[in-house]
Amino acid sequence: MQRNIYAVMATAALGLALSGCSKKFSEYKQNPNEPTVVPPSQLLRTIEADMYVAPFGQEERNDQYTCSNYNYYDDNAYWDGVFHSQFASLNYTTLTNVLNMQASAATAANTTANPYDAMAKFFKAYFFVKMTMAVGDLPMTDALQGAANFTPKYDTQKSIFIQCLKWLDSANTEMGQLIATGQTYEFSGDSYFADFVGASPAMVQWQKAFNAFRLRVLVELSNQASDPDLGVQSQFAAIIGNPTQYPLMTSWQDGVQFQYNSQYNYYPNNNTVYGTQTLRYNMAAAYTDSLSSFNDLRVMMVAEPARGLGYADTDYRSYKGANSGLPLSTMTQGVTSNSTNLYSLIGRHRYYEGLTGENTFIIGYPEMCFNIAEGIARGWGSGDAAGWYQKGIFSDFDFYGVKDGDNTVYLQKPSGSLGDDIIYTVHFNYAAYMAQPLVAFAGNNARGISQVLEQKYISMFRNSGLEGYYQWRRTGVPGFLQGPAQSGYGNGGTVPLRFQYPQDEAAANTANYQAAVQSQYAGKDDINETMWLLK
Incomplete structure (x- = not known):
C-alpha cells in the first residue's frame, strides 16, 4: 500500500513539473509508429x-456428401456428445x-x-x-x-x-x-x-x-x-x-x-495429403446415388468408379456412395482398392492431382436460382420456376466443366498412382438430361418442389457449410436413412435437429438460458428437440 501512495505522489509531482509544457504527458507516451485504431479494412x-x-x-x-471409413482420422457421426x-x-x-x-x-x-x-x-x-x-x-x-x-x-x-x-x-x-x-x-x-x-x-x-x-x-x-x-x-x-x-x-x-492458391492456401484434398487419404474416405450415397440415377455427368467429374460393381467406367451404375449411417467396419469392407471398390472414392483428378481443387461457395448462384424456383413453386411470387430450375442446373454444369456435347473425363487407372489416369470422351446432352422423367420439372406442385430441392442439394456439394443438412432438416430432401441400423450416426441412428447451447452460456447467463430452454424445449436442451423454425 505504501508503495502505491508513493507512486501517486510521484506522479502528481511530475504532473506539476510538466504543467507548463505545451504537450500532455500522455502525448509523449504515444508511439507515433504504432496504430491507435484498427482500420475497418483489417x-x-x-x-x-x-x-x-x-x-x-x-x-x-x-451434409452426407462424403464419408470417412477409417475412424483413426474421422467418422460420420453427428454431434451426440460421444463422437463429436x-x-x-x-x-x-x-x-x-x-x-x-x-x-x-x-x-x-x-x-x-x-x-x-x-x-x-x-x-x-x-x-x-x-x-x-x-x-x-x-x-x-x-x-x-x-x-x-x-x-x-x-x-x-x-x-x-x-x-x-x-x-x-x-x-x-x-x-x-x-x-x-x-x-x-x-x-x-x-x-x-x-x-x-x-x-x-x-x-x-x-x-x-x-x-x-x-x-x-x-x-x-x-x-x-x-x-x-x-x-x-x-x-x-x-x-x-x-x-x-x-x-x-x-x-x-x-x-x-473462397479461392485457393498454390502458395499457402491449399484445398483440403491435394497432392500433399493424398497418401494419408487414399482409401480412407469415400463418396456418400445421398449425393452420389442421386447423380447416378439422373445419368448426371457431374458424378464422373467428382468421383471414381466403384469397379467392384462390374460395370464400365463410364456407366453411371459404376458410381455408388456408401450410406453415411453404416458402421465403419462395414463401410471399410467396400473400400479395398481402386480396382475392387464397392463404393466410389473422391475424384483423384479434380481434387488430388493439384493443390487448389475448386472454389468453395459461401453464397452461391446455383443455390440462389433454386431458392427462387422453390419460392415461385410455392406460390410466393410470379415467375418461371422451370426457368430458374434450369438456370441452376446449367450453372452448376458450368462450374464442373460439364459441356453440352463431348466431355473429357479423367479417371484413375485401376491400381494406378496419382496422376496415372485413363482419359475418356463422354457425350452429354443438356436437352436429353432435362427431358428425363426424374429431372423434367413437374410444375409448381409438391413433386416440382422436391425436384428443385434435389438439385439444390446436389449444387451445394462440398460448399455452403451445413446448408445441405439444414435443407434435409426443413424438408426431408434428400432422404437421409434413419433408425437403429444407422449406428454410424451415433445418437441411436437418428440425425439430430439442433445443437445445444454452449456450456459457458449456461454457466454465465443461467437464468436467461434456463428461461429460453423452458419456453422452447420444455426445459430440455437436447439435440433432438424441434425449434420454432421447423414447426
Whole structure:
C-alpha cells in the first residue's frame, strides 16, 4: 500500500513539473509508429474469414456428401456428445468485430454513409442467422454490450429472423445508394471480390450477395411462411420482381466464394495429403446415388468408379456412395482398392492431382436460382420456376466443366498412382438430361418442389457449410436413412435437429438460458428437440 501512495505522489509531482509544457504527458507516451485504431479494412478481412467453412470437414459429412471409413482420422457421426461435441460455436466475438468495424469506418469517413456500414448490417444478419439456425432463441437485442450487460435476455427465433431480414433490406438500400452516387469510397480489405476503391465491382457484387442471402433466409422460413409478421411471401415477391432495386447474381462467378492458391492456401484434398487419404474416405450415397440415377455427368467429374460393381467406367451404375449411417467396419469392407471398390472414392483428378481443387461457395448462384424456383413453386411470387430450375442446373454444369456435347473425363487407372489416369470422351446432352422423367420439372406442385430441392442439394456439394443438412432438416430432401441400423450416426441412428447451447452460456447467463430452454424445449436442451423454425 505504501508503495502505491508513493507512486501517486510521484506522479502528481511530475504532473506539476510538466504543467507548463505545451504537450500532455500522455502525448509523449504515444508511439507515433504504432496504430491507435484498427482500420475497418483489417476488420473486414477478419470478419469475412469467419464466414468460410472448409470442405472435407465434419460439416461435409453431416451434409452426407462424403464419408470417412477409417475412424483413426474421422467418422460420420453427428454431434451426440460421444463422437463429436454437441455444443454450438457462437459468433459473438465476430459480431463484436463487426460493431468495431462499423464504428471505425464511421469515424474515418465522418459519416455512417459508407460501404462498411452496409456490410455491417449484412454481417449482423449473416451471423445471427447462422447462430439461430444451430440452437434457436439467442441474446440479440441486449447482446454485445460488454461490461454493461453480462446477462442479456434471449430474443425469440422469430424476432431474430424479423430483425435480420430488416438488416438485409437496409444493407441493400444503403449499398445501392452509395453505388448510385458514383463517389469514391474507401473499401479495401475485401477477400472475396478483391480490393477495390470507389463505387467498385466489390460493392456491386456484395449488393447482389445481400439479396441472394436474403432469399436463402426467406426459403429457410418456408414452414412459417404464412405468419403475417414475417412477410415471407411479400418480401420474396418484391426481390424477384424488381431487379433494379434488388440486383441479383447472374452467374456462378458472382457468388461469394473462397479461392485457393498454390502458395499457402491449399484445398483440403491435394497432392500433399493424398497418401494419408487414399482409401480412407469415400463418396456418400445421398449425393452420389442421386447423380447416378439422373445419368448426371457431374458424378464422373467428382468421383471414381466403384469397379467392384462390374460395370464400365463410364456407366453411371459404376458410381455408388456408401450410406453415411453404416458402421465403419462395414463401410471399410467396400473400400479395398481402386480396382475392387464397392463404393466410389473422391475424384483423384479434380481434387488430388493439384493443390487448389475448386472454389468453395459461401453464397452461391446455383443455390440462389433454386431458392427462387422453390419460392415461385410455392406460390410466393410470379415467375418461371422451370426457368430458374434450369438456370441452376446449367450453372452448376458450368462450374464442373460439364459441356453440352463431348466431355473429357479423367479417371484413375485401376491400381494406378496419382496422376496415372485413363482419359475418356463422354457425350452429354443438356436437352436429353432435362427431358428425363426424374429431372423434367413437374410444375409448381409438391413433386416440382422436391425436384428443385434435389438439385439444390446436389449444387451445394462440398460448399455452403451445413446448408445441405439444414435443407434435409426443413424438408426431408434428400432422404437421409434413419433408425437403429444407422449406428454410424451415433445418437441411436437418428440425425439430430439442433445443437445445444454452449456450456459457458449456461454457466454465465443461467437464468436467461434456463428461461429460453423452458419456453422452447420444455426445459430440455437436447439435440433432438424441434425449434420454432421447423414447426
